[in-house]
Amino acid sequence: MPELPEVAYQKMYVDSTSLHQKIIKVDCGAKKLFQSPQKDFEVKLLKNEFTATKQIGKYLLLELKNSGYLVIHFGMTGKLDYFKHDEVDKHAHLTLTFDNDAKFSFICPRKFGKLFLTESVEAFREQQDLGPHATDIGEKEFQKLFDGKKGSVKTALMDQSFIAGLGNLYVDELLFHSGIHPKSKAEKLNDKEISSMYKNMKNVLDTVFKSKTEGNPIPKTYLRPHRTEGENCPNGKGKIEMIKVGGRSTYFCPECQEIK
DNA sequence: AAGACTGTTACCTA
């Protein structure tokens, strides 16, 4: 569930289901997900309630009525569930019971997710060394990020301290729409190319979020449904190739994407 | 049935 648009969807889900209900029970699962002692979570959350939500990159912050936040990072497979039946998912690692008998679970099969407690959004942002949230940043600011930036453009865009919220899928996607090869050096990109990445980043994040909320599939013109070696490029020219960049499987079209 | 997977980070090598 993990890049910016999916977390935005989880945020919307919490806003529409889980605010303003008193927590009367706290059940914790695998210890490794908890970044403070589980006892602290129990003490903090019990008799409390969520009042609002905030997102920074891939992190979702749930504001608590009596101060502070519960922060969720979804790892590769995390998601939230608000439900009224009895069975709790076997991969639920934090389950809250509200005073209306509804329950709230953080489900995380691969246990790559993380749970934090923090008192301040800004303090948390600094602790995690998070760059600007990808959908908030303006074009000028985005341009400025690339001043003196080294390494491949894909590695840069995946770096959460550089810009927060992009991951493997949507970096590939925005580079595809921008016609830029993922191994291009960040310092070689000119203003026009950076501007193109900016526009495509916004557009991709927006389109993916809307697909998700409206229940539509990702557009066929996107790289996302074609992440297979040898598949025809949706633009109709080349065949999709797979390489490793920054340790991650990277799909691109050698005909459409030029190395800079 | 081996290998891939939307993320992060510790650890290695140059």
Next chain:
DNA sequence: ATAGGTAACAGTCT
């Protein structure tokens, strides 16, 4: 010292 690459985490799916 620093940057870049790799393995590891752990479960599910193909």
